[in-house]
Amino acid sequence: MIKSKIIDYLKKAISVNLRNYPRLSASMVEVFIPENEKFGHYSTNAALKLAKILKRNPIQIAEEIKSQLEKQPNISGLIDKTKIAAPGFINFFIKKEYLAKRLKEILKKKDKFGQGEPKKRTIVVEYSSPNIAKPLGVHHLRSTIIGQALINILRFVGYRVISLSFPGDWGTQFGLLIAGYKKWGNPEKIKKEPIKEMLRLYVKFSRAAKKNPKLLDEGRKEFKKLEQGDKENRRLWKWFLDESLRDFERVYKLLDIKIDHTIPESYYEPELKSLINNALDKGIAKKGKDGSVVIPIPNSPTPEIIQKSDGGTIYTTRELAAIKHRLKKWKADKILYVAANQQTFHINQVFRSAELLGFAKSGQLGHIKFGMMLAPSGKKFATREGRLIPLEEVLEEATKRSLKIVQKLNPQLPKKEKERVAKIVGIGAVKFFDLSQNRLSDIVFDWNKMLNLKGSSAPYIQYTYARLKSILRKSGGPQKTFNLSLLKNEHELAILNYLLYFPEIIEDSAIYYEPNRLAGYLLRLAEKANLFYETTPVLRAELKLRNSRLALIEAISLIIKNGLKLLGVEAPEKM
């Protein structure tokens, strides 16, 4: 990667003067991509940092570093020139030949361009994790979409990634559902629309239980029976589980989500007794007078319950068993939880408990948090009030809206093709809406914004791609003879410069677990590509120039396609 090469050069240049710069640590050498092109391809503020320590003039120090840089043996192959800018930045300009070399590399490696070396580290990513007997709702979108994009990106940079869903299929709520089913359930209705009916029963029962607390006890009893292996309850529960998983699978397919392993909470049920006993034996957990078992967490006012006073287990207990199991089974170096902000407290408690129990080392467990998907009212989505919007409905609506637009704008496309495009574009828009935003901010659910097919959106990038591909189709096949030094108008250069950054953007997205960095990069690349498209004729250009421009277009489209693919968004050839 170019950035790390420049860092190496800088380190060497600075270490020549080490006697003059005694207190500099290597990590202080930072290289970044400047926002304005006039400041070069890369910049460093190393001189400014040194100036602070040494209390000297930063420009002077920059001059010293610059002259040392120029003495380095191989630097001229990469760097065309370095410039110093006030108050003390050193700006690097990459050689044009090197940019051309990069472009050829893209054409040669295609979708492998930017891929990292295998890292021999395993990361388990837990994401999506819906609750059984409820449909996947829009509020699951974030965990699912962000999780899958991170998995794709982490794999691309070289990690071994195990993707995992941990559906909630255990707990008192299933007692409520079973009780509701026994009261009002109808097997025919469940067969017809399983999830809808289960949700209806659950909502109806929990509403009724609000008015009549006796019903709550009834629900708890049903769960207790389930835990103790009651045949009828077990059968119902298994039925609900199977129907739910089938339903999820359908939506996952629409979203192009590929989960390696689905291991529900109930899987860990048999191990929980011994887990609790071990925790007690080790003295990590304590038994209360009421029969509950808790793990006191140092510096936390709240202990973590692992056994309820009625002897039953709780989500935490199952999560702890899962941590132990995952680290062992996949020899994982890390487990990442792609889970909402709201769960921060709970997840931290679980992490601390796992560390106390010796299941995981500090730093092995990470919470990739994200802001909430808020209802249009600005409030939280909640199942109980029945305000849940099924994800599938959103995806269908998105597809419908984009079909209308394809019909209007590209009527000559065959019907089947139109439908395919509508799906790719509609669903892409929904996913990209989420992925292009910072993970941590809350998102207000808004049909119009989410399904906006103009402006900064997936369709914008997809449309750019389709136009580029259209040129390539009309050009009559790939060109072998091109001379990239002919690419010298401002739009061509801007793209050539920008293509350089792709591998580093991917790396940053992986380091910070922020897919929106990649999304932003693709938007900016598409902007530049559109500007090029609007201003620069390709097919009508003189032969050599034409071929060089075709090569450039080929490279852009490869990067767009691959970048979108990492985000889980498809790029249509026509739209």
Next chain:
RNA sequence: CUCCCCGUAGUUCAACGGAUAGAACGAGGGACUUCUAAUCCCUAAAUGGAGGUUCGAUUCCUCCCGGGGAGACCA
């Protein structure tokens, strides 16, 4: 009461302690006999408040205000 996240144009969002705070939607104006106008160009418009650290703060620290979330038998 304690802890966590967020406060940026009218709206929805960007910005690794850096250089002139970027986009999009919406508003107003312009560009299709020429590679797909789901595009492009132009105009107006923003860092909640007060301090502090720094050569430099939207970013870090303190306090205040506002929104959301969490705080032992839900997850």
